[in-house]
Amino acid sequence: MKNKDKIENKRNNLPRGNPYEVPVNYFESFPARLQETIKQESKAAESGNREFMLKLKPYFALAAMIIGFTIIGYTGFRYILDKQTMQGELTEEEIISYLQSNSEYFYDDQLYDVDLEEDFELLEEEFSEEIIEYLVDDELDYNILVNELESIEEDLE
Amino acid sequence: MQDYSDIELVHLFKSDDTRHLAFNIIVQRYQERLYWHIRKLVIVHDDADDILQNTFIKVWSNLQNFRQDAQLFTWLYRIATNEALSWLNQKNKKSLFSLNTYEKTLENSLESDSYFNGDELQAKLQRAILSLPAKQRVVFNMKYFDEMKYEEMASILDTSVGALKASYHHAVKKIEKFIKNN
Numbered sequence: 124m125k126n127k128d129k130i131e132n133k134r135n136n137l138p139r140g141n142p143y144e145v146p147v148n149y150f151e152s153f154p155a156r157l158q159e160t161i162k163q164e165s166k167a168a169e170s171g172n173r174e175f176m177l178k179l180k181p182y183f184a185l186a187a188m189i190i191g192f193t194i195i196g197y198t199g200f201r202y203i204l205d206k207q208t209m210q211g212e213l214t215e216e217e218i219i220s221y222l223q224s225n226s227e228y229f230y231d232d233q234l235y236d237v238d239l240e241e242d243f244e245l246l247e248e249e250f251s252e253e254i255i256e257y258l259v260d261d262e263l264d265y266n267i268l269v270n271e272l273e274s275i276e277e278d279l280e
Numbered sequence: 281m282q283d284y285s286d287i288e289l290v291h292l293f294k295s296d297d298t299r300h301l302a303f304n305i306i307v308q309r310y311q312e313r314l315y316w317h318i319r320k321l322v323i324v325h326d327d328a329d330d331i332l333q334n335t336f337i338k339v340w341s342n343l344q345n346f347r348q349d350a351q352l353f354t355w356l357y358r359i360a361t362n363e364a365l366s367w368l369n370q371k372n373k374k375s376l377f378s379l380n381t382y383e384k385t386l387e388n389s390l391e392s393d394s395y396f397n398g399d400e401l402q403a404k405l406q407r408a409i410l411s412l413p414a415k416q417r418v419v420f421n422m423k424y425f426d427e428m429k430y431e432e433m434a435s436i437l438d439t440s441v442g443a444l445k446a447s448y449h450h451a452v453k454k455i456e457k458f459i460k461n462n
Contacts, residue, residue, distance in 0.1 A: 137405055137455070139425070142398025143319055149329075150315070154307045157336050158300075164337060 286352035293343050303343070307336055310353065313426075314360045320421045321364040321414070323386045323406075325395045331367055335360045350435065357436045361418055368414050383410045408458035412451055419444055420451040 284292065284305060292302035314335060319328035338359050346355060371382040380388075387407045390396060398406065409417055418437065422428045423444075430441045437444070 137424075137459075138399070138402045140398075140402065141316065141425070142396055142402040142406060143316075143323075143325075144395045144397050145315070145325060146395070150312055153311055153315075153332070154304055157307060157333055158304075160333055161337060161340055 287348060290343065290346055290348060290352060303340060306339070306343075306352070306356075310356050311336075314356060317357065317421070317426065318360055318364045320409075320425060321361075321417060322367060323390065323410070324393065327367065331360070331363050335363050338363070354432070354435050358438075361436065365414055365418070383414075386410055404459055404462060405455070407462070408455040411458055412454060416447055416451045416454075419447045420455070423448050 284302075289302045289306055292298040293306075311332065315328060315332050318331045318335070319325065322328050322331060335356070339356060346352070350358075368382065374382075387410045390406055390410075391403050396403070396406075409420060412420060419433065422433050422436075423430075428436075430444050433444050434441050
């Protein structure tokens with residue numbers, strides 16, 4: 124409370140009137156001036172927008188041109204690329220006619236031989252070294268193995 | 281015509297047919313209070329006039345979206361305060377490389393202003409107020425000259441009542457000290 128009173132006392136010692144003035148009829152004329160300013164601002168904003176769009180017009184044209192060229196270029200490139208790919212590929216009909224015309228050079232025996240040779244090569248790669256090592260390490264006699272096999276066959280019969 | 285309440289005026293403004301009428305009434309109703317609020321902050325009449333116009337141009341542009349969660353007068357006062365403070369900031373930025381702040385320049389030219397008619401004590405008080413930081417000046421003016429309630433000030437300045445009381449108390453002390461020393 125003391126503080127509040129102090130502030131009040133200080134306030135009472137200070138002048139409280141308004142020392143400022145305004146030009147004659149300032150407040151009477153202000154609304155009309157304001158309306159005028161708002162009108163001008165709206166016009167300026169509208170024309171500003173129009174001017175802005177006019178300024179942008181050549182950039183829009185340039186952008187449209189670039190987009191147009193890009194589309195044309197891309198389409199052309201794809202067309203050429205597709206054409207080259209088509210030329211490089213064989214049609215189904217071409218493959219069939221080729222096989223029919225060259226089938227006389229293939230025989231069944233040749234095909235079987237190819238299969239057997241492939242199997243043998245695989246077996247040789249995988250097991251030959253292991254079998255040889257086994258036989259050498261255990262010093263097995265080949266005759267014994269043959270005899271054993273023969274006796275097994277007899278038993279089975 | 282002038283008897284419309286603020287709420288009614290806001291409704292009228294939102295209708296195309298009555299927008300100009302409502303705006304005109306709002307301007308006539310609040311122009312003086314807002315002008316003096318601005319004038320006491322920026323001192324020079326022409327500057328106060330420009331800021332008042334800018335304030336009402338903002339009101340014209342934004343009143344359409346005004347949600348009535350605050351009073352119209354509080355909203356107008358807030359716009360005027362912000363306009364004046366940002367105008368002072370701009371002035372101070374421009375005078376960054378000069379020896380004096382903008383407020384110091386105003387202090388020196390106060391009595392030569394043709395629209396100042398105060399006596400010596402009033403001029404001293406105005407110089408003392410100008411020595412305060414801008415926001416504290418706003419608080420002092422609103423309380424001292426406009427005799428606003430702290431609660432009303434708090435809603436305009438978007439701050440607490442306690443902070444405003446402390447700010448006003450410090451402002452009075454500084455002004456007292458300034459007057460004693462000058």
